[in-house]
Amino acid sequence: MLVRTTTLALVLLTAAVGRADDWPNWMGPKHDNVWRETGLIEKFPEGGPKVLWRTPVGGGYAGPAVSKGKVYVTDYVSKDLTEEQRVGGNFERKGSTGTERVHCLDEATGKPVWKSPYEYPVKYAISYPAGPRCTPTVHDGKVYTLGAEGHLACLDAETGAKVWAKELKDEYKTKSALWGYASHPFIDGQKLITLAGGDGSHVVAFDKNTGKEIWRSQSQPEQDGQGYAPVTIIDAGGGRQLIVAGPKALRSLDPETGKRNWSRPYDATNGATIMTPVVSGEYLYFGGYNHKNLLLKLKKNPADEPEVVWQDKKNAGVSPVNVQPFLQDGVLYGYDDSGDMYGVELPSGKRLWKGMGPVGGEQAKGSETAFIVKTGDRFVFFAETGHLVFGKLTPQGYEEIDRAKVIEQTGGAFGRKVVWSMPAFANKHAYIRNDKEIICVDLAKP
Numbered sequence: 451m452l453v454r455t456t457t458l459a460l461v462l463l464t465a466a467v468g469r470a471d472d473w474p475n476w477m478g479p480k481h482d483n484v485w486r487e488t489g490l491i492e493k494f495p496e497g498g499p500k501v502l503w504r505t506p507v508g509g510g511y512a513g514p515a516v517s518k519g520k521v522y523v524t525d526y527v528s529k530d531l532t533e534e535q536r537v538g539g540n541f542e543r544k545g546s547t548g549t550e551r552v553h554c555l556d557e558a559t560g561k562p563v564w565k566s567p568y569e570y571p572v573k574y575a576i577s578y579p580a581g582p583r584c585t586p587t588v589h590d591g592k593v594y595t596l597g598a599e600g601h602l603a604c605l606d607a608e609t610g611a612k613v614w615a616k617e618l619k620d621e622y623k624t625k626s627a628l629w630g631y632a633s634h635p636f637i638d639g640q641k642l643i644t645l646a647g648g649d650g651s652h653v654v655a656f657d658k659n660t661g662k663e664i665w666r667s668q669s670q671p672e673q674d675g676q677g678y679a680p681v682t683i684i685d686a687g688g689g690r691q692l693i694v695a696g697p698k699a700l701r702s703l704d705p706e707t708g709k710r711n712w713s714r715p716y717d718a719t720n721g722a723t724i725m726t727p728v729v730s731g732e733y734l735y736f737g738g739y740n741h742k743n744l745l746l747k748l749k750k751n752p753a754d755e756p757e758v759v760w761q762d763k764k765n766a767g768v769s770p771v772n773v774q775p776f777l778q779d780g781v782l783y784g785y786d787d788s789g790d791m792y793g794v795e796l797p798s799g800k801r802l803w804k805g806m807g808p809v810g811g812e813q814a815k816g817s818e819t820a821f822i823v824k825t826g827d828r829f830v831f832f833a834e835t836g837h838l839v840f841g842k843l844t845p846q847g848y849e850e851i852d853r854a855k856v857i858e859q860t861g862g863a864f865g866r867k868v869v870w871s872m873p874a875f876a877n878k879h880a881y882i883r884n885d886k887e888i889i890c891v892d893l894a895k896p
Contacts, residue, residue: 473874474588476634498854503560509885510581513872517588526581537862564610576630583632598630614661622648627675647676667708677723687748697721743767766799772819789814808839834868860885
């Protein structure tokens with residue numbers, strides 16, 4: 451009995467020490483921005499963490515995905531897109547022609563795995579036209595990508611061969627939103643669910659293996675576009691609900707049929723619905739550009755209209771643009787459209803503190819960005835300044851532990867240089883890209 455117990459303990463210890471998690475889609479394996487690996491460095495070594503490899507890529511905001519020893523990343527290359535066009539004009543559509551590509555790299559070396567990237571020609575007519583926005587989704591031997599102008603593709607993850615592809619704008623007779631298609635596709639069982647746009651097809655579910663449409667649901671006013679918020683499925687309010695944020699409404703749908711459960715009006719400024727709605731107990735929170743906020747109390751039956759606790763409450767909540775907020779112990783932490791970081795108590799909406807957080811600086815200029823990922827009892831942030839940052843978030847404020855510059859800012863916004871791409875965290879590494887390269891940063895404890 452002692453031998454068996456000792457053997458089991460050794461197996462469990464080995465598994466814990468050797469555990470390596472993938473990052474196969476937006477916000478990680480559980481869509482919650484939690485990095486569950488252990489054995490990470492507590493602080494950065496002198497001179498910063500080691501960069502294990504660098505691989506050239508083109509432009510894009512899309513973060514990488516990591517699965518089974520491979521890194522997937524998308525980009526855009528164009529001969530007629532000037533540097534001024536690429537980084538300028540918050541509300542101005544920029545026209546260019548080029549090629550969107552999907553790369554598959556070896557996780558250990560950064561070298562190409564596929565003989566050549568999967569690519570297709572595309573015409574851009576969007577603001578911030580540097581490249582794709584959506585992180586690839588890797589699932590059951592396939593990789594799914596969505597380009598900035600609505601090119602949806604399913605590829606064989608091993609070879610890069612096309613399984614199926616669609617051009618959402620053509621199929622659903624719509625156009626891209628001002629800032630392009632940016633809602634990361636979501637896998638649910640046999641379905642791939644994504645925002646499409648058009649009459650009666652704001653959100654569409656496809657068979658993930660064949661691309662055949664399973665259902666389409668809801669119309670969206672053409673002038674406001676599709677919005678940008680990724681869909682999410684919650685198990686709250688009496689059952690599974692697909693939550694879809696659009697420029698004119700926050701809706702709950704039956705994920706199996708697309709049938710509407712309820713709809714709450716939400717008037718998004720400039721169509722800017724961006725964050726994924728967050729569940730806190732029986733409450734559902736959503737917010738966005740220009741001080742928009744909404745807190746709903748869910749009912750016991752998914753088909754019942756939720757109670758509006760407050761909406762567009764002044765000096766309350768957080769109104770995110772680039773950064774998905776993080777909920778911990780009833781407090782929501784995130785960057786506001788003003789550029790300030792807040793700690794917000796739910797359900798009251800009270801702002802507990804305000805600061806610049808890991809972006810640093812003395813005063814916000816607007817849309818400051820630092821992506822937030824929980825790891826153990828602290829957080830790892832990737833700031834628009836190109837820094838990886840370790841820190842803590844508590845109801846009392848932001849506490850910085852350490853920071854290191856790891857990549858250059860190749861983008862621009864509001865007159866400053868930025869890098870606005872969510873990293874992937876897997877195998878004790880951080881995978882980070884800008885508009886020129888993707889790098890692998892070693893964060894393993896020696």
